[in-house]
Amino acid sequence: MRRLLVMVASDLRQQVLDKSFFIFGLAVPLALMWVFSLIFTPLADDLDPVTVAVSAPAGDDLAAVVPRTLEGIDPEQLEVTVRDVGPEEATELVADGHAGAAVVLPDGFGRSLQEGRAPEVVVHRPSGAGLEADVITSVVDGVLDQLTATARSARAADELGVDPERLAGELRGTSGPAVVWTPGRTAAEQLSPGGSIVAGQAGFFLLFTVGFGVLGIVVEREWGTLARVLSTPIPRWWVPLSKGLSSWVLGVVATLALLTAGSLLLDDVDLGSPPVVAVLVAAVVAAATSISFVVVRVARTAEQAGIAQTIVAITLGMSGGAFFRVPSTGTLGQLLQLNPVAALGRGLGITAGGGGVTALGPTLLTLLVFTVVMLLLARVLPGRRELV
Structure with a gap:
């Protein structure tokens, strides 16, 4: 176990030293949150x-x-x-x-x-x-x-x-009064405009952040370092496990940092209890990380893996409501809600409304099923290469 932790720490060190993590995991999403808040949140301001x-x-x-x-x-x-x-x-x-x-x-x-x-x-x-x-x-x-x-x-x-x-x-x-004003409350599982921006950008760029670690398997395979690692007396499955754990840790840290920064930067963002949000983030990051293993399975080169990860991130981000609200009605709408980006927004809507871990039960179950299915696909899917 100690050697596994050493491998995870080594992977974390490599990813932290890579500027891509700070650019795509923190800087770019924070910048987009600020820009989108300037564009969209004034629409929700009080009437003058x-x-x-x-x-x-x-x-x-x-x-x-x-x-x-x-x-x-x-x-x-x-x-x-x-x-x-x-x-x-x-x-x-x-x-x-x-x-x-x-x-x-x-x-x-x-x-x-x-x-x-x-x-x-x-x-x-x-x-x-x-x-x-x-x-x-x-x-x-x-x-x-x-x-x-x-x-x-x-x-x-x-x-x-x-x-x-x-x-x-x-x-x-x-007949009654010609005009009746009734203050309304936000519907269940619905974030404020600022909260939707924060959740959408955090979920979208999470798909890039977790890919930095898992896709390292392809890079090390090309450079020949993977063969040297496998020649040491360690179980083969430790390699993808260490990559997955390091990606999960970075994903959790980056997502929590983005949610915290977004809550401080935007006035109308209240995501609820921090411990409950942390549980949700942990499950969402695990689901996002599992997608990268499927990409590693089907990609032959690091370039192919990077392109595939980008396509997956954009597709899931747009269908999950990272940039605009997507209707969840109908069969197709329900299927689109299964991806981690949509689950993050839906879960944060629950926590923002005061819901606890119990209220997150259906969302957490969906993320668990999604993670298991992706890992099984990465195991049995006919690909060009084995994971290790």
Whole structure:
């Protein structure tokens, strides 16, 4: 056992001295996390206060519903200030940047609805408008749809001879607020935008990190050092075992370092209990390491092994959601969720929600099955070379 530990320590020393580990295992993923956070996380920021200029015809009760609804938006969700202005002034306020949006309701708005005609409502948005303008547009669109439906119901009731007062009572009894805001919570197994970036990049580059050690078997085979190692009085299976253990150690260290750094660099990242995350990372790294043994089995040269490892990493990274969310519905979607990158993101979603090791049970079982299947493939797959 002592000689095995010496072999593992020697492999670790060689990999640490190789600059590739620090470049692809730490520097590049950290840089990408920072870049992606600048691009994507602002989309999840809180909404800024917005001023809406509304031009509504005086004395029109139906038109007055629009500004009242905008004023009724919960200020804790979006602070809206409504300014009652004329049509021309509304446009000028948006052009000058003094209003984030403007809504112009035409004269005769209510009468047009009651007569079944479609009044033309104009919503002005400044160029480069943010999410606040999108929210205002959606609210106005929803109010107009509700007003149109109500007006059509009233006209239909009038044509059918229904008592208008009875219809009004029914509508008052069944209708609620035009806009209801309910703060939502993140769904189970779903990370925040920043957490998804951290998990995706850590899982993607893990596939490169673990390959540095295991693929060393191919390099040593080409250089002739593998034959000299096998000539010593040690079991042959110690060679792939030492490579696998050294890769696993480096993978765990690099992944935990990336997750920790990502949690510190990005504001909205909380991955849960560190011990539980460590258990998940250990299982994910083992699964990722097992893939490299299959690559060693089928590759003849170090160049072929490097190319194959890159193809596998990119394929599993993209299908596992390292760069964008991949739907998990359907048979194909469920199969894509079996790879280590997807399992890391799914598991971190569980831990971020407060789940413990027990809650990780299905994910850990999936990783265990994945690891066993990959190792069996590396053993029985018809390849060009034996592992050692």
